[in-house]
Amino acid sequence: MGKYFDMLMEDVRVREGLNACMNCGVCTGVCPAAEFYDYDPRQIVDTVQSRDDEAIEALLKSDTIWFCGECMSCRPRCPRGNTPGYIIQALRTLSQRLGFFVESEKGRQQLALKRIIGDNILRTGYCITPRLVKPELHPEQGPVWRWIYDNDRALYARFSPVYMRQGAGALRRLDSGTLSEIERIFEVSGGREMFDTIERHSDRKAREMGYEEGADQRYLMDVFTRNSNEHE
Amino acid sequence: MARRASWNEYQKQIADDRYYYGRSCIRQNFFPGSEKAFIDILHNDLGRDLLDDPKHSSCTGIGYHSDIVPLETIMTVVARQFSLMNEAGYENFVTSCITSFGVYTEVLATWAEFPETEERTREYLMKATGREFRKPASMAHTSDVMFHFREAIAAKARYRLVNAQTGEPLKVVEHIGCHYAKIFPKSGIGGSEFPYVLAGMVESWGGECVDYPERRHCCGFGFRNYLVQANRGYSIANSHKKLESMAPYKPDFIVANCPGCAMFLDKWQYTIAEMEGTTYGDNGRGIPVLTYEEMAGLVLGYDPWALGMQMHQVDVEPLLDKMGIEYDPAAKYLGANGKYIGKPGAALVNNCAADSVYNIKE
Numbered sequence: 342m343g344k345y346f347d348m349l350m351e352d353v354r355v356r357e358g359l360n361a362c363m364n365c366g367v368c369t370g371v372c373p374a375a376e377f378y379d380y381d382p383r384q385i386v387d388t389v390q391s392r393d394d395e396a397i398e399a400l401l402k403s404d405t406i407w408f409c410g411e412c413m414s415c416r417p418r419c420p421r422g423n424t425p426g427y428i429i430q431a432l433r434t435l436s437q438r439l440g441f442f443v444e445s446e447k448g449r450q451q452l453a454l455k456r457i458i459g460d461n462i463l464r465t466g467y468c469i470t471p472r473l474v475k476p477e478l479h480p481e482q483g484p485v486w487r488w489i490y491d492n493d494r495a496l497y498a499r500f501s502p503v504y505m506r507q508g509a510g511a512l513r514r515l516d517s518g519t520l521s522e523i524e525r526i527f528e529v530s531g532g533r534e535m536f537d538t539i540e541r542h543s544d545r546k547a548r549e550m551g552y553e554e555g556a557d558q559r560y561l562m563d564v565f566t567r568n569s570n571e572h573e
Numbered sequence: 574m575a576r577r578a579s580w581n582e583y584q585k586q587i588a589d590d591r592y593y594y595g596r597s598c599i600r601q602n603f604f605p606g607s608e609k610a611f612i613d614i615l616h617n618d619l620g621r622d623l624l625d626d627p628k629h630s631s632c633t634g635i636g637y638h639s640d641i642v643p644l645e646t647i648m649t650v651v652a653r654q655f656s657l658m659n660e661a662g663y664e665n666f667v668t669s670c671i672t673s674f675g676v677y678t679e680v681l682a683t684w685a686e687f688p689e690t691e692e693r694t695r696e697y698l699m700k701a702t703g704r705e706f707r708k709p710a711s712m713a714h715t716s717d718v719m720f721h722f723r724e725a726i727a728a729k730a731r732y733r734l735v736n737a738q739t740g741e742p743l744k745v746v747e748h749i750g751c752h753y754a755k756i757f758p759k760s761g762i763g764g765s766e767f768p769y770v771l772a773g774m775v776e777s778w779g780g781e782c783v784d785y786p787e788r789r790h791c792c793g794f795g796f797r798n799y800l801v802q803a804n805r806g807y808s809i810a811n812s813h814k815k816l817e818s819m820a821p822y823k824p825d826f827i828v829a830n831c832p833g834c835a836m837f838l839d840k841w842q843y844t845i846a847e848m849e850g851t852t853y854g855d856n857g858r859g860i861p862v863l864t865y866e867e868m869a870g871l872v873l874g875y876d877p878w879a880l881g882m883q884m885h886q887v888d889v890e891p892l893l894d895k896m897g898i899e900y901d902p903a904a905k906y907l908g909a910n911g912k913y914i915g916k917p918g919a920a921l922v923n924n925c926a927a928d929s930v931y932n933i934k935e
Contacts, residue, residue: 353644353686353687356687357683357687373791373793373811374798374807376814410793410794410795410796410811411796412752412794412795413675413751414791417755417758417765430640430644434640447804451639451640454639455641457800458635459642462636462642467631470598471602474602481805481844482840483840483843483886483920484918485885486886487918492914495914496908496909498908499606500881501601501605509627511609512602512605513627516627516628518628522701522702525701526650526698526702528701529649529697529701530645530646530697530701531646532645535641536641564801564803565801568803568804
């Protein structure tokens with residue numbers, strides 16, 4: 342009893358974000374995710390503080406921990422000074438480290454986030470770069486974004502002297518020394534290990550689900566786009 | 574009146590000069606003109622020193638809040654930024670992104686509360702890069718700096734946030750962005766309940782803020798809830814809630830603190846119009862959504878296309894006309910070399926027939 346609780350308490354965000362919760366539900370009242378999904382952050386905090394291994398393991402394997410948008414609207418509202426959003430962050434980290442995230446539809450989406458955002462950080466030094474926001478994957482960006490995307494060099498040059506080139510200014514290409522420092526930071530501090538963990542468990546799960554090539558592009562697009570619509 | 578003055582309880586020191594600039598992934602992608610305007614206003618209009626360091630990278634905050642970048646990693650990336658700032662001889666860090674601002678304040682608070690995490694970060698940074706670092710003397714968001722200089726900008730104003738025909742103050746919806754002050758209320762001007770950073774600019778420049786029920790509600794970014802296509806219903810639903818709540822107050826424009834919020838409140842108006850046929854602004858159009866740099870730039874008389882306002886999905890011309898701003902409508906579609914690059918497709922949110930580029934309903 343308490344194995345997972347102890348693991349969670351190793352994360353300073355849980356030590357900071359969890360005092361005794363009195364179940365008032367203010368966090369749920371103010372939560373944008375609770376309004377959209379069948380979701381109740383109050384219950385998550387209550388499950389964690391129960392220290393019940395079975396219940397926490399079920400949580401780590403569920404869709405539930407992946408609904409939060411990490412807006413942190415809960416943090417200034419809690420009368421006990423708790424931060425359900427921090428607890429969620431720690432649960433997600435643990436779920437990935439233990440490979441439990443692949444057991445839920447929303448959890449499996451971590452592969453898409455790793456491949457889109459994570460790989461881009463190591464490739465460019467930025468989370469998002471213009472060529473990453475492909476209009477066909479982002480119809481909601483509308484015709485103006487399509488126009489920007491199609492005319493990127495002519496348009497961005499109005500605002501930056503170094504678009505996709507090295508130097509001071511917006512949308513520059515970072516120099517190789519900077520990129521190798523970032524890569525080394527990821528290797529030394531556990532970032533690379535997290536990426537590899539996400540890839541390894543996703544590949545295992547993909548094969549288990551019948552994707553013969555493992556976590557390939559087809560699996561990636563499926564986790565990126567599939568919505569069972571069973572969460573609202 | 575007591576409530577209106579309560580922002581005074583949340584004050585912070587904002588450095589007056591010599592800033593080290595922390596670039597934003599989202600702002601440089603979607604609002605590169607705003608970034609340029611901020612730097613130009615500080616350098617040219619206010620005579621301040623700001624360093625744009627080519628070695629500065631992303632804080633990796635979008636990765637952190639998508640839970641793929643561990644806390645230990647982002648702390649070390651942040652430590653590297655501080656090391657670069659030390660190396661360049663600066664001590665006032667100013668970041669152009671609300672997610673980054675939340676990250677920097679969280680990292681500094683975590684180091685203070687759990688000193689062993691700072692020690693570990695120092696070890697990681699040394700091992701990875703051979704670098705050491707000192708923490709900044711001050712940490713501010715770029716809007717804090719703009720707020721700090723709001724009266725100096727007002728004194729140089731060419732236009733005011735006033736309807737040029739009626740003389741009435743423009744009605745402005747200000748959107749702060751959750752991570753500006755909900756994580757650490759004391760780090761934001763006015764705290765999380767009555768943030769004053771944008772309201773102060775709006776009032777100093779002649780406008781009037783709209784108080785509406787969902788004023789403090791999230792724009793709906795929600796990180797994984799936008800970044801993964803399957804989850805985008807969450808994102809649009811939250812923007813929809815805000816837009817429905819503000820519409821009865823007939824705002825002339827929205828101004829956002831966070832580049833992500835500005836982008837979502839702009840783009841989701843397009844999507845809602847295409848999906849539902851609903852628009853929220855005047856004459857069947859959307860409500861223009863500005864960054865605070867664009868708002869400051871217009872007040873100072875910058876050309877709207879030099880500010881990058883052609884990159885908005887909701888057309889800004891009705892607002893420019895309302896303020897009596899002189900501009901060349903055709904210059905909107907020029908590239909850097911002055912050549913015409915064509916026009917974007919039409920959209921319902923701009924009171925035009927549905928475009929033929931997408932059928933969003935599919």
